[in-house]
Amino acid sequence: MEVNAAEEEHIAFNADTTNHNDSDADSDSEMYNDTEYHNYDHVPSSTKIDLCLIYYEWLADSGATSHITHRHNTFNTYEPIPPVPISGVGGTKVHAIRWGNVKVKSKCNNRTYILKLKNVLHVPKNKNNLLFLGKWEREGHSYNACDGTLSLLMKDKKPVARGAKISNDLYKMTFKHVP
Secondary structure, three states, X not given: OOXXXXXXXXXXXXXOOOOOOOOOOOOOOOEEEEOOOOOOXXXXXXXXXXXXXXXXXXXXXXXXXXXXXXXXXXXXXXEEEEEEXXXXXXXXXXXXXXXXXXXXXXXXXXXXXXXXXXXXXXXXXXXXXXXXXXXXXXXXXXXXXEOOEEEEEOOOOOEEEEEEEOOOOOEEEEEEEOO
8 A cells, every 4th residue: 555655644663762586565674584694793893883884773662653763874775755744642743754675684593584664754853773563464474573672574474674672662773784
């Protein structure tokens, strides 16, 4: 279902803490298994600052109404839209200026998956990237939260990503950008 972003007000809650097959199916998220994964745990902390350009955090949120990112360089497609108001905690108001598709890579149970998020709003002034759990569930996927860990599950209940609970009942998930 195509949604006109300009006709809705979206909600964003922020945390208090500071060879794939690229098909274009109708779902908002698509997963691909990727056997190539690089583990950067061995990298000295002095170089980890550069790795923030490769890995970045998203907050899984059941209260948001859209996937949202503040990072322009993560979009695989990028289309103009009329400014869309985004309201959030504390009455703050910002605007989405564009939207498009974003691919992120996750690692779960020693396997790597690529999640293709469609119609992600670009909100430069939002301080967090948000993964909207309602959109995930709407596509027939599910999620499970237990003991401070959230697992994103495929339709067959296989986990494809995990995150840790931080604050405001949000879960921090670390993904790698896929150009």
